[in-house]
Amino acid sequence: MTEQTERVALITGGSGGIGRSIALRLAEDGIAVAVHYSGSRERAHDVVDRIHGIGGRAITVSGDVADETAMAAAFAETTERFGGVDVVVHTAGVMPLAPIADMDLAVFDEVQRTNVRGTFVVDQLAARAVRSGGAIINFSTSVTRLQPPSYGAYAASKGAVEALTLILARELRGRDITVNAVAPGPTDTPLFREGKPQAAIDAIAGANPMQRLGTGADIAEVVSALAGRARWINGQVLYVNGGAA
Template sequence: MNDHTTTRVALVTGGSGGIGRAVAERLAGDGIAVAVHYAGNRARADETVTAVTSAGGRAIAVSGDVADEHAMSAAFEAVEREFGGIDVVVNTAGVMHLAPIATLDLDELDRMHRTNIRGTFVVSQQAARRVRAGGAIINFSTSVTRLSFPTYGAYAASKGAVEAMTLVLARELRGRDITVNAVAPGPTPTPLFLQGKDQATIDNLAKAAPLERLGAPQDIAEVVAFLAGPARWINGQVLYANGGLV
């Protein structure tokens, strides 16, 4: 096992998903040991671990409901046991239900609140207690907090809460040499994004940005890698990664 003092360690929640997997692979490419967190899909998490290790990186899979503080405490402890500490926490785990505010099923509102708000809070709380000096905490918002697309009301509201707690945590960690930022992707073709959209909708979103394409998970992973490594003077910010859409 490598020297714990020289190897940076990252925990990526939702690491079996589209953006989460791209983030895990990108960070591993920078020499960071990666813990790939999953909630229910062990097979996809194992695929991400295999992709990292076959490319010469170090990775393990850890599981747990992000909204369950006991499960996440255990997940963080598992990472610390394996790799000796945690330097970077990237919280990509999230759920999205789209409907007009007038008709949204309130059970879906509660589900988004549990994963997107409580889950981000639980992960941020563990990160605030455990991340080592020189580290980074990176939460995930969405560009829809500015775009204000119809049917995104509840989802955008949950991500607005993520932005609020992210900016407060950056100030609460004064003196710890830990940056806290949020990444707000624009349209990115992941299963979460593609669900329920017809081709015309997808094409229109692709043309909306000046760069005239959708983002790729790797585009978002580049922003995370920047915040996780060299970007030590960016703190308490929301970075919009959307090709100029807003």
């Protein structure tokens, strides 16, 4: 049975961190949300429960973002349940860190597979599915500007994401679909905190002109604008980092 709704968003990586904040924010905007997950089923269902709790509409979908068959099924399920797709927010990614000289090439390949191929797969499907008046929002990182040691593989993958974003914006000429990338700075999520001592986290927060880390809500506010009324922003990389770079 298809549920009728005004607008629909599919959010990859919507089960945790920044993706979770975005899912909740778009639900507050009255958008029906498909919360995508790969390995965090319980967290994805928790996000859906929270959206239902505020009177919103949401489902979970799953799949490896780099697997075109799995992601095609996620798009199809979203369309079947809600009638179409208007907004795709692609937050899913991985960030293993190591100096370039030391990184295992198998790890490097996995970063590129998830972050680059995953973006290509999701963007390809989004380009076919998103309705006129919609938005495709990819995720890059302010690391492409900050360029700290040990982030070589991750920064390389996100440089590719930015290139794909700008090219797709031009390829969708005439369809009234915006394509942008959001590039957060250090944001207080479990992924950011993983493996870092508190002293290092405090130092990173203190180095920001705003004297704090970003929050999921900070990032979600920008995504809300791009998904909604900010129609004159297209083919851009937005650095959302409190002035860190």
